[in-house]
Amino acid sequence: MKKLTRTLAVAAAALAVAAGLAVVPATAATAAAPTVNCSGDALIEKSFDNGTQWQMCWRVDSKKGLVLEGVNVKAPGEDGFRRVMDSVYLGQLHVPYDTGKNLWNDITSYGFGNQYLQKLSAAECGDGSLRDVAQTWTTTRRGETTTWMRTIPALCITDTTSPMAYRSHEQSWGSIEDAPLFTADGQGFSLQIISKVDWYEYATKVEFSDQGAISFDLGATGDVSYEDFDADATTGWPIGTGDTAFAASHWHNAIWRLDFGLDAQQQMAVEQYDSELGEMGEKVHVMHTAPTAITSPASLTPVTDLTWWRVLAPDSLNADGHERSYEFVFPGSQLYQGDPVTQPLISFTNYNACQEYATNNLNTACAEKNVVDYVTTGAGQTLTDPVAWVNSGFHHVVRDEDQSPMQTHWQSFSIIPRDWTSQSMGTPDGRSCIDGDPGGEIHTDETPCEVVEPEPTETPDPGTTPDPGATPDPGATPGPGTTPAPGTDPGQGGEPPAGTATVKLSTKSVAPGGSIDLTGAGFAPGEDMKISLHSDPIDLVTLVADEAGAVTATVEIPSSAAPGAHRIVAVGQESGLEASADLTVTGTPAAAGLASTGGVIAGGVVAAGLLLVAAGGVLLARRRRTAHEALAS
Numbered sequence: 001m002k003k004l005t006r007t008l009a010v011a012a013a014a015l016a017v018a019a020g021l022a023v024v025p026a027t028a029a030t031a032a033a034p035t036v037n038c039s040g041d042a043l044i045e046k047s048f049d050n051g052t053q054w055q056m057c058w059r060v061d062s063k064k065g066l067v068l069e070g071v072n073v074k075a076p077g078e079d080g081f082r083r084v085m086d087s088v089y090l091g092q093l094h095v096p097y098d099t100g101k102n103l104w105n106d107i108t109s110y111g112f113g114n115q116y117l118q119k120l121s122a123a124e125c126g127d128g129s130l131r132d133v134a135q136t137w138t139t140t141r142r143g144e145t146t147t148w149m150r151t152i153p154a155l156c157i158t159d160t161t162s163p164m165a166y167r168s169h170e171q172s173w174g175s176i177e178d179a180p181l182f183t184a185d186g187q188g189f190s191l192q193i194i195s196k197v198d199w200y201e202y203a204t205k206v207e208f209s210d211q212g213a214i215s216f217d218l219g220a221t222g223d224v225s226y227e228d229f230d231a232d233a234t235t236g237w238p239i240g241t242g243d244t245a246f247a248a249s250h251w252h253n254a255i256w257r258l259d260f261g262l263d264a265q266q267q268m269a270v271e272q273y274d275s276e277l278g279e280m281g282e283k284v285h286v287m288h289t290a291p292t293a294i295t296s297p298a299s300l301t302p303v304t305d306l307t308w309w310r311v312l313a314p315d316s317l318n319a320d321g322h323e324r325s326y327e328f329v330f331p332g333s334q335l336y337q338g339d340p341v342t343q344p345l346i347s348f349t350n351y352n353a354c355q356e357y358a359t360n361n362l363n364t365a366c367a368e369k370n371v372v373d374y375v376t377t378g379a380g381q382t383l384t385d386p387v388a389w390v391n392s393g394f395h396h397v398v399r400d401e402d403q404s405p406m407q408t409h410w411q412s413f414s415i416i417p418r419d420w421t422s423q424s425m426g427t428p429d430g431r432s433c434i435d436g437d438p439g440g441e442i443h444t445d446e447t448p449c450e451v452v453e454p455e456p457t458e459t460p461d462p463g464t465t466p467d468p469g470a471t472p473d474p475g476a477t478p479g480p481g482t483t484p485a486p487g488t489d490p491g492q493g494g495e496p497p498a499g500t501a502t503v504k505l506s507t508k509s510v511a512p513g514g515s516i517d518l519t520g521a522g523f524a525p526g527e528d529m530k531i532s533l534h535s536d537p538i539d540l541v542t543l544v545a546d547e548a549g550a551v552t553a554t555v556e557i558p559s560s561a562a563p564g565a566h567r568i569v570a571v572g573q574e575s576g577l578e579a580s581a582d583l584t585v586t587g588t589p590a591a592a593g594l595a596s597t598g599g600v601i602a603g604g605v606v607a608a609g610l611l612l613v614a615a616g617g618v619l620l621a622r623r624r625r626t627a628h629e630a631l632a633s
Contacts (some may be wrong), residue, residue, distance in 0.1 A: 026548035034083040036070045048210035051076030064089040065112025083261040090259035092358035096582035098235040098249040108360040112195035119152040126159030199225040212417040218254040221408040247398040258388040262313040270294040297378035299344035319422035327418040334393045347389040349374045370479035501579040509584040513559035523549040524575040532568045563587040
C-alpha cells in the first residue's frame with residue numbers, strides 16, 4: 001500500500017518559490033468584503049456548527065412584504081463574508097381565475113405589509129424567536145383619512161434541520177468490517193411573515209442552509225371565498241354535497257425578484273445548460289450537457305426537464321480555479337399560459353432601481369410596467385448586473401379538503417452554490433484531503449486524511465492453470481471459455497485489455513485558457529504521447545509514458561479554443577495506440593495563470609517536476625486502479 005500525502009505538494013510549492021517561480025493564487029482578485037447597512041434588530045446573523053455564517057438586513061415593506069438586503073455568506077475556513085444577493089423579495093402575486101372573471105395583483109393592489117401584515121403569537125413561532133415590526137400608514141374611507149401606527153411581532157426566525165445532509169462510510173471495496181462513518185444532519189434557519197389578503201393568508205418564507213443554499217417559499221392557506229362559487233365543471237371543482245356548487249380554479253403565480261451581487265463583483269454572467277442524448281456509447285447513449293451564454297436580457301423557458309441556469313462571477317474563482325456561481329433548482333412550477341408575464345419560468349434583466357414589480361409596476365420613474373417590458377427595452381444591453389425574475393406557479397384546483405381552514409400549499413424553488421468553494425461547506429475533517437480524483441481509497445488514520453493507493457494487481461500467466469483451491473477475484477475479467485459468476489458484468493472492472501489505451505479527464509468542461517488534469521494508461525512504456533484538441537486539431541503537449549505505459553499531467557487549453565464540443569486525443573508515437581475523452585470548451589475565458597511553454601505543464605505540475613528533478617527522480621505516474629476499484633467507481 002502506498003500513501004500519497006500533501007507533503008509532496010507543499011515541498012513542490014516551496015521549491016517553486018525558491019526558484020523564483022510565481023505560485024498560482026488560490027483565488028482570483030476579490031472585491032472588498034461586503035458591508036451591511038443595518039444594526040440592532042434589523043440585522044440578522046447566524047453561525048452553524050460546520051463554520052458557515054450568514055448575515056443580512058431585513059425589513060417589511062408596505063407592498064412587498066419581507067425584503068432582505070445585503071445577503072452575505074462566509075464559508076468555513078474563509079477570512080470574510082462574500083455577497084450573494086444585493087436584495088430579494090416577492091415581486092408580485094399574480095392571481096388569474098379560470099372563469100375569466102377576475103385577475104388580482106395582490107402585491108401591488110393590496111400588499112403584504114401595513115394592515116395586511118399579521119401579528120404572530122409565540123405559539124405560532126414555536127421554538128423560534130419573534131421580532132417586532134413598526135408600521136405607519138394612512139387609509140381614506142368616505143373622504144376621511146386616518147393615520148395608523150402600530151408595532152407588532154411579525155417576523156419569526158426559526159432554526160431548522162434536515163436529515164442526513166451527507167453520509168460516507170469508510171470501507172474498502174467488498175469489506176463488511178466496521179469503519180469510520182461520516183454523517184450529519186443539515187442545519188439551517190428560516191425567516192417568515194404572514195400576510196392576509198381577503199380570504200387567503202400567505203406565508204412568505206426564506207430559508208438558509210449551512211451548505212450555502214437559499215430556498216424561497218410561498219404558502220397559501222385561509223379559506224375558500226364564497227364569492228368564488230361561480231364556476232362550472234370545466235372551470236372549477238364541486239365543493240360540498242353533490243354537483244351543485246363549483247368553486248373556481250385559479251393560479252398563484254409568485255414571481256420573486258432576486259438582485260444578484262456575487263462576491264461584490266462588477267461583472268456577472270448568466271448561463272443556460274441543456275442536456276441531450278448523443279451517440280451510442282459502450283453500453284448506453286452518451287448524454288451531452290453544454291452551456292449557452294445568456295448575453296442580454298431575456299425571458300426563458302426550459303428546453304427539457306434537464307434545462308437549468310446559473311449566475312456566475314467570471315472574475316471570482318474558488319481555490320480550484322473555478323468560477324463562483326449560484327444555480328437555480330426548481331422542484332416544479334406550473335406556468336400560466338394566459339399572460340406573457342407568466343409564460344417564462346425565469347427572466348433576466350439588468351438592474352434598474354425603478355423596475356420594482358413583475359407586473360403593474362408602481363414606480364412612476366419607469367415607463368415600463370412589467371417584466372415583458374423590462375426585457376424588451378433591455379434587449380440591446382449586455383447582461384452584466386443580472387436581476388432574476390423567477391415564476392413559481394401553482395394551479396389551484398380547489399377540493400373538498402380545502403374547507404376549512406384550507407390546507408397550506410407551498411410554491412418553492414431554491415438557489416444552491418456551484419463552485420462557490422472548492423469543497424462542500426460541510427466537508428468533515430476526515431474528508432478534507434479529497435479535492436478531485438483521489439486515485440485510491442481515503443483513510444482517516446492520519447490528520448489530514450490520506451489517499452491510500454493499492455498496489456497493482458498481478459496478471460496471471462495465460463499459460464498457467466489456476467489453482468482449483470484459490471478464491472476467484474470478484475473484480476477479475478473472465479478468461480476465454482469461462483462463464484462469469486452470477487451477478488457480475490463481464491464488461492466492467494479490471495485493467496483495459498492488452499493493446500487498449502485510455503484517457504481520463506478531471507472535468508468535462510473548461511473555459512478557454514483553463515487547465516485540466518489528464519490521466520492516460522495502456523500505452524507503450526517510455527513512449528512519447530502526443531496530446532491534441534480536436535476536431536480542428538490543436539497540438540497541446542507531448543508527454544512521456546512511464547515504465548507502466550501511464551502518465552498523469554495538467555494540460556492547458558489554449559485561450560483561442562472555440563467554444564463547443566471537443567475531444568482530447570492522446571496518440572502513442574511508437575505503439576500507434578490512440579485514446580480520447582470528450583471535453584466541452586465554454587465561452588468564458590479562464591483567469592490567467594502560469595503559462596505552459598516548451599511542453600512543460602503549468603501550475604503544480606511545474607513545481608512537482610522541479611522537485612522530482614532535484615531529487616534525481618522521474619515523473620511520478622499514478623497507478624491505474626485495480627479491478628475492484630473500477631467496479632466501486
